[in-house]
Amino acid sequence: MKRLPLWFKYIASVLVLTAGLSYMAGEAARGFERNYLENRMDTQIRANFSALISALSDDIVTQQPGTLNQKLLLMAEHYPDLCYVSIITDQGVEIGQWGDKPHDDNPMALNFVNPVSVKGQYIGSMQISMSKKQMLQDITQHGNQIRGYVALTLLLLSLLIFAVSHFLIFSPLSRINRRLLGFAKTNDYHSSAHDEISRLNQCVEDLDIHLKRQQEREAELKLAREAAEAANIAKSQFIATMSHEIRTPMNAILGAIDILNEETLPVHCKPLTKMANDAAKLLLSQLNDILDYSKIDVGALEVFSEEFDVGALGKNVMSMFEKNASAKNIDMVLDDRLNHRFIAVTDKGKISQILTNLICNALKFTQEGEIELTMSHVYPKGLKLQVSDSGIGIAPAYQTLIFEPFKQKDATFSRTYGGVGMGLAISKRLVELLGGELTLESRVGVGSVFTITLPCEMHYPEDSLQASTKRKAFKTTTTENETTILLVEDNPANQLVAQTMLENAGFKVSIASNGKEAIKAIENAHYEIILMDLQMPEMDGFTACEAIRDLNEQGRTTPILAMTANVSAQDRNKCRQVGMDDFLAKPVNKQTMIDVITNWTGRKHISFKA
Numbered sequence: 001m002k003r004l005p006l007w008f009k010y011i012a013s014v015l016v017l018t019a020g021l022s023y024m025a026g027e028a029a030r031g032f033e034r035n036y037l038e039n040r041m042d043t044q045i046r047a048n049f050s051a052l053i054s055a056l057s058d059d060i061v062t063q064q065p066g067t068l069n070q071k072l073l074l075m076a077e078h079y080p081d082l083c084y085v086s087i088i089t090d091q092g093v094e095i096g097q098w099g100d101k102p103h104d105d106n107p108m109a110l111n112f113v114n115p116v117s118v119k120g121q122y123i124g125s126m127q128i129s130m131s132k133k134q135m136l137q138d139i140t141q142h143g144n145q146i147r148g149y150v151a152l153t154l155l156l157l158s159l160l161i162f163a164v165s166h167f168l169i170f171s172p173l174s175r176i177n178r179r180l181l182g183f184a185k186t187n188d189y190h191s192s193a194h195d196e197i198s199r200l201n202q203c204v205e206d207l208d209i210h211l212k213r214q215q216e217r218e219a220e221l222k223l224a225r226e227a228a229e230a231a232n233i234a235k236s237q238f239i240a241t242m243s244h245e246i247r248t249p250m251n252a253i254l255g256a257i258d259i260l261n262e263e264t265l266p267v268h269c270k271p272l273t274k275m276a277n278d279a280a281k282l283l284l285s286q287l288n289d290i291l292d293y294s295k296i297d298v299g300a301l302e303v304f305s306e307e308f309d310v311g312a313l314g315k316n317v318m319s320m321f322e323k324n325a326s327a328k329n330i331d332m333v334l335d336d337r338l339n340h341r342f343i344a345v346t347d348k349g350k351i352s353q354i355l356t357n358l359i360c361n362a363l364k365f366t367q368e369g370e371i372e373l374t375m376s377h378v379y380p381k382g383l384k385l386q387v388s389d390s391g392i393g394i395a396p397a398y399q400t401l402i403f404e405p406f407k408q409k410d411a412t413f414s415r416t417y418g419g420v421g422m423g424l425a426i427s428k429r430l431v432e433l434l435g436g437e438l439t440l441e442s443r444v445g446v447g448s449v450f451t452i453t454l455p456c457e458m459h460y461p462e463d464s465l466q467a468s469t470k471r472k473a474f475k476t477t478t479t480e481n482e483t484t485i486l487l488v489e490d491n492p493a494n495q496l497v498a499q500t501m502l503e504n505a506g507f508k509v510s511i512a513s514n515g516k517e518a519i520k521a522i523e524n525a526h527y528e529i530i531l532m533d534l535q536m537p538e539m540d541g542f543t544a545c546e547a548i549r550d551l552n553e554q555g556r557t558t559p560i561l562a563m564t565a566n567v568s569a570q571d572r573n574k575c576r577q578v579g580m581d582d583f584l585a586k587p588v589n590k591q592t593m594i595d596v597i598t599n600w601t602g603r604k605h606i607s608f609k610a
Helices: 006-062 065-078 133-183 187-192 196-262 267-297 310-320 322-327 348-364 411-417 423-433 492-504 515-524 541-549 553-557 569-578 590-600
Strands: 082-089 094-099 109-118 121-131 306-309 330-336 343-346 369-377 383-389 437-443 447-454 457-459 484-488 508-512 529-532 560-564 582-585
Touching (some): 006 094, 006 109, 006 121, 065 082, 065 094, 082 109, 306 310, 310 322, 310 348, 310 369, 322 330, 348 383, 348 423, 423 437, 423 447, 492 590, 508 515, 515 529, 515 541, 541 560, 560 590, 582 590
Parallel strands (some): 330 369, 560 582
Antiparallel strands (some): 082 121, 306 343
């Protein structure tokens, strides 16, 4: 029975119920009609008695059997159900009779006996027997008709209910069953061994098991996500620490090389200092690439919108590679199709970094021919930059691979051309960060074309809101008016490099190795500018800055410039929060450091406590 489908059980139940209700309805109608007809026949016979007695009273009084029998025969012709009539006088003599008298226990006969009176005097009695055969036949026929009508009505009603139930219950139930079967583990059991309700119940149990497993899986994913977030934080902290630890000696190396380049060196030493400077800058560039990609990976790299001249940016980037391109006899071509000076509003630094990476990549893999930078518009509003070269080209199988970090065509490729495989990966991520797209078209032995499509605001220079600024040149003062600078730095090599650079530029420099020494120095002397490292023993730069701001009038007003290897956005924000005025990232370029110091010379801290 369990294997039968639900709709078959429903129809079978409807048929059995319809038959039962029809039979009960027919029997009820039969009994009701039988009682009704018997009562009606009794009433009719009694009424007929009165009429017959009135018509036969004279014959009964005169006791004329012949006449009575003739009249009874005529009466029997008009009453087909009449089977026996007998008239008896008050002395018990039968004076009239028609038909055969039935037995008293005959179930098919109705017997009636009524007295006959004339003018209130009893003169005899009349007995009539009626046959119930025709009446029972009519009752049976009517009952069968009622059964048929009831069965038909119930059947139509059941079909209507089945149609509605199929639309509202069975069909959705079947769809639910089919969907829940996807969660079942024993499809044979669900499909053949049980009906829809049993399968649905089993599927619900399977679904419950599935949901519990899903909850367990979600809990595992939550733990995994928390572990990943913790690992991400640890990764960021590690990168920040490594950045600081690498930038700190790099600052000393590059600073020392800058100082040596300003000195008169033997001829054979100049190539060595140049080689050291190039190697240090390459190492710094690779470090910046890794840091930038890590920031993009964790969503920590910020986008800054500013106005800049697109054409001028392209010329500046191209000029950076002219010397190297000339050494390889490669032509550098700038194709400006903007047809007018245009100002773009986007992140200038990231656009410059992208173009630098792409042109550097093109120069690395091009041995002859040319490298071209094409600048044009993108409809309806945007910028299109193309870097094309006549280099070795890239096979289709590797055109996706090269945009992944630390990936190159193969190990031999890497050894032949060098590099860590970060430039293109960072460029693609930076373009996407700016809302644009970086695509590649390349043929082996012909060359490659990298296309940047970047949506951004473009307008003419006369519509620019950017105020024209002039660089304030620094002029060395006399000995009596030297600008005094307090250099707070714990690394001896960086102390020496920074002190030498500043003193060569005409500044007077005092040194403190940590925050506590800086506070004591400010209590005992006057300084116009403070250069503050952040990570130092005993007292770091943040704590020292807050203490200096609360120390005295000099501490509240003296500009404090952060000069640190901590280059994250969080560090920059924290510097502003504790009261620092500007930020110099190590390794510091000499000219950049002098420009920032010059800008703050003669000025006071922007927002100090009253």
